[in-house]
Amino acid sequence: MPIAETPLQLPVPDLPAGFRAAGIHAGLKRNPTREDVALFVSDRPATAAGVYTTNLVYAAPVAYDRERTPGEGFRVIVVNSGNANACTGPRGLADAEAMAAAAAHSVGAAASEVLVLSTGIIGEFLPMPTLLAGIGQAAELLSDDQRSLVLAARGMMTTDTRPKLCGSTFIAGDRSISITGVAKGAAMVGPRMATMLGIVLTDAPLAVDDGQRLLRQACEETFNCVSVDGHTSTNDTVLLLANAAAGGSCLEGHDLDEFGRLLTETCRTLAREIADDGEGATHVIRIDVTGAASRDAARQIARTVADSPLVKTAISGADPNWGRIVSAAGYAGVSFAADQLTLHVNGTLLFTAGAPVAFDAVAVSQSIRDNRETEIRLEVGDGPGTIRFYSSDLTAEYVHLNADYHT
């Protein structure tokens, strides 16, 4: 799937073979129409890979999962939303352990086969009786149909306006292999993270080391290239479960490469969805940087442009204010030849060789207004470093949502 054709409204995928899911309202969120507990269960042991927040202040479930992945023999991911179980000290860790034990009990697994995710308010203890009862209820509703998958995806949401799901299938020899991804995120989405909250399920047989390596690579150029507000969460986690239900021996060679490519596409689609669903966003901003000294340098330039409130407000105001974009690139802390800088916005050349270019500002403004996605293309030299980064614009609605949220 070419990146440019990533659809805004994604079709709901199927679960890969051997997986079931469920999502229910347990009572962690006040609104009874909002799911807040989810289960993802494999009918056989799966290899698991995990990529986690780089925040020094990390949540109990991050500590719990990080200790256990990568590894083999996992069957369950239990998720709650509405409460992040972050900054909760030793009691928070005990609560994460109790969540795992309850999920294991409810599906007839061992506690060692369970991974745990939480998202929501920081600094409050989990309401354990409510949560444990909800896990038991969810287990009774586990199913392999699309509706259950959507409910499980909804059970991960906080201020997201829609669940984020995508899937793909490919043929490896005589096997059909599916990859299905689920993610959440609309704020506290920042670029220095290891990644965002996401789950990728596959029926591929996958060696533990391959899974971890491919997941890290995929996150590096997808979830790690998205920003809503630059604020790296305490809970960022992406988990990959590969249960081998497609049969045969572990993927290798060309099949493994193809798996890695589709895993990256899955993560990219979900990452773009997160930027598109950024709190209060009216535009998703795609920033392509080329010609940097390295990929890291390109990412740093893109991230700096993505996080500038002046760039973000210019886009929400449909203003082709290129001075804000090139000056943001200039303070990224990465060396480049400013007198070679070239900028296109939505395909129109605005700035080249360090000087402005005459352009039709009304037409560019109209194209920003008419399209959900704004394309910023920055050429900073002739180096090999290239990156694609997704961000969202900054609106008064973002401020209202975040000045009024909590306490």
Next chain:
Amino acid sequence: MPIAETPLQLPVPDLPAGFRAAGIHAGLKRNPTREDVALFVSDRPATAAGVYTTNLVYAAPVAYDRERTPGEGFRVIVVNSGNANACTGPRGLADAEAMAAAAAHSVGAAASEVLVLSTGIIGEFLPMPTLLAGIGQAAELLSDDQRSLVLAARGMMTTDTRPKLCGSTFIAGDRSISITGVAKGAAMVGPRMATMLGIVLTDAPLAVDDGQRLLRQACEETFNCVSVDGHTSTNDTVLLLANAAAGGSCLEGHDLDEFGRLLTETCRTLAREIADDGEGATHVIRIDVTGAASRDAARQIARTVADSPLVKTAISGADPNWGRIVSAAGYAGVSFAADQLTLHVNGTLLFTAGAPVAFDAVAVSQSIRDNRETEIRLEVGDGPGTIRFYSSDLTAEYVHLNADYHT
């Protein structure tokens, strides 16, 4: 002057001996009540020091001044607002030279005695006939009175709501020495700058090297510790002119130390004013970080908290949402013991030893609402690194101002 007592409404200072100033409306701004050209003139040659933006994309006047400072024999600073003369290529540099020549001619100086400042829109050429006529008009109005100083300070403003001035005087032996500072800035104010747009005038006799060293030190802990939106400008400049009108030989020893201390206080007062006048701001946020491994580490933590839109909106919403503050510290990219982290907001303990503390959220919220300044105090360990950083909150008004500005 203790920092905590810095007044919100500053008294207008006098110019130091031997200086005159003027500010007029030349026509670069549409509103005829807004001054847009300013002159600061010494009646004798002064030593000059300068500190400039670290942005790779820097304006023509920055290139012009950086080449000439530190040095001796300067008499004039000419300023225009409404147009930054940035990203304007070779023609922009020629325009800066023409500005210097016109200012020199208008006051009977040589072009080599002039420094140039510009601020405003990026990427448009200066309207030279209008500007040069304005410089001539301003020269005819030069005076050493307070009104002229205020008009000159207004001539530097862009979206500032008020001019920013402060002054102090001290006795060095038998000499009375004055320091008078002027600054502007309300947006595109970012922390990785060398500093902001500011002018400090003094009648002290000052060796060139001492002036440059003391100005850099002062900027490091004042202008370099302020952020409105984290966006480092193309035009950041602070200039120091020392004309020795107080008489005697160059300051040294205790007198030089005292001068350096007051220079820093002058810059700190102006820096705090910039945060306080941040676009749309309803709060100035003071962030004190102590116990970091180094001052740079402390600054990096403070800057990350200062630039988080989630922290900024929490303060504008009067929400003591400490999870946003401690999680911002956690992604600053600086190592510290998260389980020793302690946070006070407006004097109330909210978080200690990695876990929440019971506190009166209603009272803390009320104290945020009742005070223009919110005090965030973060203890991150027992290292020697300490910093005080000023920021402003993020409001829907900031978004409106920046989504609707220009083109």
